[in-house]
Amino acid sequence: MQSSAIIYVYIAMGGASGACLRFFLTQMTVQWFGKGFPFGTLLVNIVGSFSLGLLYSLIDQGQMNAVPWRSMLGVGFLGALTTFSTFSVDTLTLMQQGLWLKSVINIVLNITCCLFAAWLGMQLVKG
Numbered sequence: 001m002q003s004s005a006i007i008y009v010y011i012a013m014g015g016a017s018g019a020c021l022r023f024f025l026t027q028m029t030v031q032w033f034g035k036g037f038p039f040g041t042l043l044v045n046i047v048g049s050f051s052l053g054l055l056y057s058l059i060d061q062g063q064m065n066a067v068p069w070r071s072m073l074g075v076g077f078l079g080a081l082t083t084f085s086t087f088s089v090d091t092l093t094l095m096q097q098g099l100w101l102k103s104v105i106n107i108v109l110n111i112t113c114c115l116f117a118a119w120l121g122m123q124l125v126k127g
Contacts, residue, residue, distance in 0.1 A: 014076025
């Protein structure tokens with residue numbers, strides 16, 4: 001029982017850190033680029049995808065232990081950092097505002113950039 005309680009502590013520590021970084025990065029992108037496009041969501045999704053690809057490859061290759069890093073970083077930190085639900089709402093909001101080109105660009109950028117970032121993270125480990 002103690003070991004599963006510790007896993008929840010790892011997840012909570014990672015989650016709190018990931019949520020704070022998400023908020024910080026989102027605020028910075030609003031300052032840099034304004035509110036006309038959800039660049040903050042795009043940025044955290046790319047960073048999170050890259051980081052999760054890197055983490056899982058490091059664990060898979062035996063270069064990093066799964067415990068506690070999968071729980072702390074993969075589930076907690078990156079789970080709180082990445083924002084697929086926000087991506088969905090951002091995209092629907094753009095659609096509801098009639099900004100169809102921006103909504104399509106948002107979908108294409110998030111899907112292609114995040115898949116590429118995850119692949120790149122994996123490739124760096126194989127290197």
